[in-house]
Amino acid sequence: MRKVLFNAKVYVERGKFAEAVLVENDKIVAVGSNDEIKNNLDDKQKIEVIDCKGKTLIPGLNDSHLHFMQFGETRNQAMIDGVISIDEMIDICKEFASSHPNYVKEGLHAIGWNQDNFTENNRLPDKNDLDKISTDFPIVLERVCGHIVSANSKLLEMLDIENNKNLFKDGDFLVGEDGKPNGIFTGNGCNIAKRLIPDFSLEERRKILIETMEYAVAHGLTSVQSNDVGTTFMDGPAAFKLFHDIYDKGEGLIRYRHQVCFNNVEDFKEYLENGEYVHGVYSKDSWLTLGPLKLFKDGSLGARTALMTDGYVGRPDDHGLEWTSVEDMDRYCKLAKEKGLQVVTHVIGDEAVKRTIDSYEKAFVDGENKLRHALIHCQITSSELIDRIAKLNILVFAQPIFLDYDMKIADNLVGSKLASTSYAFGSLARKGAHVAYGTDCPVEDCNPFPNIYMAVTRKDKNGNPSEGYYPNECVDVETAIDAYTLESAYGEFMEDVKGRIKPGFLADMVLLDKDIFTVEHDDIKNILPVLTMVGGKVVYKK
Known part of the structure; x- marks a missing residue:
């Protein structure tokens, strides 16, 4: 099957533009002016014609590094990106848990908070904050970068860090003033914490x-x-x-x-x-x-x-x-x-x-x-x-x-x-x-x-x-x-x-x-x- 895209501003390379593109199957076979491409056509072949109406045509964009599945997951989780306070994040998660009980009965995971965007108190959220969402199921909320996560007391209870210290390197989790884990994880500790939240099917x-x-x-x-x-x-x-x-x-x-x-x-x-x-x-x-x-x-x-x-x-x-x-x-x-x-x-x-x-x-x-x-x-x-x-x-x-x-x-x-x-x-x-x-x-x-x-x-x-x-x-x-x-x-x-x-x-x-x-x-x-x-x-x- 052939396709012709014509009446376009086709970006070929720096300083060079064309008007039309001829496609056969999955490849480009010709690029040129409208008239040049028209002269390439065989009247006997079925051709799909796309009028670009003068718009700009560029090569398909290719993201060199992302986490595609994770992006999809965030679109199916509590939307905490852009929150301006810990309280706002708590409210969003409580609402999500209330409206999606089947999603959270085994645990709640979301990503997107950034303490530098908090309008008051730019501290990292800890277990005491996340306990306000729930202590009935484990909760992990990731910083937008994915290199710090916050967890609630239920997750800390399940991890039992005191008896599983062999899982962690120095700095993988932080402690509070009482000397006990405060629910904040860094480095590989983030992955260990996240694994306790049941995965998508x-x-x-x-x-x-x-x-x-x-x-x-x-x-x-x-x-x-x-x-x-x-x-x-x-x-x-x-x-x-x-x-x-x-x-x-x-x-x-x-x-x-x-x-x-x-x-x-x-x-x-x-x-x-x-x-x-x-x-x-x-x-x-x-x-x-x-x-x-x-x-x-x-x-x-x-x-x-x-x-x-x-x-x-x-x-x-x-x-x-x-x-x-x-x-x-x-x-x-x-x-x-x-x-x-x-x-x-x-x-x-x-x-x-x-x-x-x-x-x-x-x-x-x-x-x-x-x-x-x-x-x-x-x-x-x-x-x-x-x-x-x-x-x-x-x-x-x-x-x-x-x-x-x-x-x-x-x-x-x-x-x-x-x-x-x-x-x-x-x-x-x-x-x-x-x-x-x-x-x-x-x-x-x-x-x-x-x-x-x-x-x-x-x-x-x-x-x-x-x-x-x-x-x-x-x-x-x-x-x-x-x-x-x-x-x-x-x-x-x-x-x-x-x-x-x-x-x-x-x-x-x-x-x-x-x-x-x-x-x-x-x-x-x-x-x-x-x-x-x-x-x-x-x-x-x-």
Whole structure:
């Protein structure tokens, strides 16, 4: 089946636009003017014609790192993102528990609070706060970053930390003035606490995944590179089976690439020898692919657990959290090298960035980053680190949307000198580094347009500061779109067939309601698709 999209403003590459695109099956076969494409047509073949009515057509947007399943879960939980007080969060959870008794009878889990947004008393919520929701069932409420969770007394009772201290490392849980656990967990303690809340059933997860795909394509995403297995979805075999089943039945609306976490090096080694990396079947034309090993090096800036070389302002001895030790990181990377596997690592603080680059460099192939190891987030950087990233050709999976919040805290936490060279999307791009954009959803919504707006303007969602936050790090619209398309494709070794509207490339495209190239930059965040196409199939139409 052939399709023609004509009367469009087709973004081909920087400085080059066309009018029409000819699609055959799942590939683009011709791009040019309306007349040129018309002359390519065979009157004897059935052709579907789509009049774009002068609107702008860009390549399908590809989120380089998010947690797709977790985003779907948050849309089926108490909505505590954006709360401005602990009391408001308590009220929302009490209302949710009252109206969804079957959901919470075995436990309540939600994500989204941020103590820095509390208008009064910016403390972390503890067991005494969550006990006001209920003491009858366990409760875990995650900070928006996922690196701190709060729990109620019922969950602490079930954990019985005093008799299970072997499960925890130093700092995995906090204690109150009485010397007893206060319900606040950090690091790996977050996962231990969350595991006591019963999981969604597989049928619920299937429904959640498909609903989330519908939301994603309605916002212009045609691909996601998602870390669900080993984080949101702890049962790896069940997770892989569910995804295979959805895509084998043709129910997937979006291209999905796994980024996979493991509890320890031994589990990773077992999976390389006997698990999905050996036995998983992914056909060449599949919309479902098996991607890199995903690691965590540190925590988050907002939680003050990002790993910092010189500590935090006023707290020079507080260097944050090292989630994965140098020794384990080196072992992970060595195993990955032996199997030819990419590694992508969550890094926030400058010391986390440095140590991760060190581990990557030890595992380079022929002295080069041929496996395309990547730094996810890569927020706090010195000029020296930026130069090193570019020189070593290490990929960066960045989230410009994080600036909406982080610009309000970064200078106070790491100092203005270091903040001025951080979130360095402009410098990295100018130095030739591969920078791909994503949202880390559900830390932020997966809608790509506020993310592009933030990269271009470096303003928060309210338009502040008017000149932008360290505006020398702004990028132009073309750079931002390329980071969300071609660079994200590079991150998954698909830049030869994905991320451009050119002959031979996959027919993944998005038609926009406003011209992203000419609209006022402050209005970019309000853009929405009127049509989304994946592999030549229209998966969303407004």
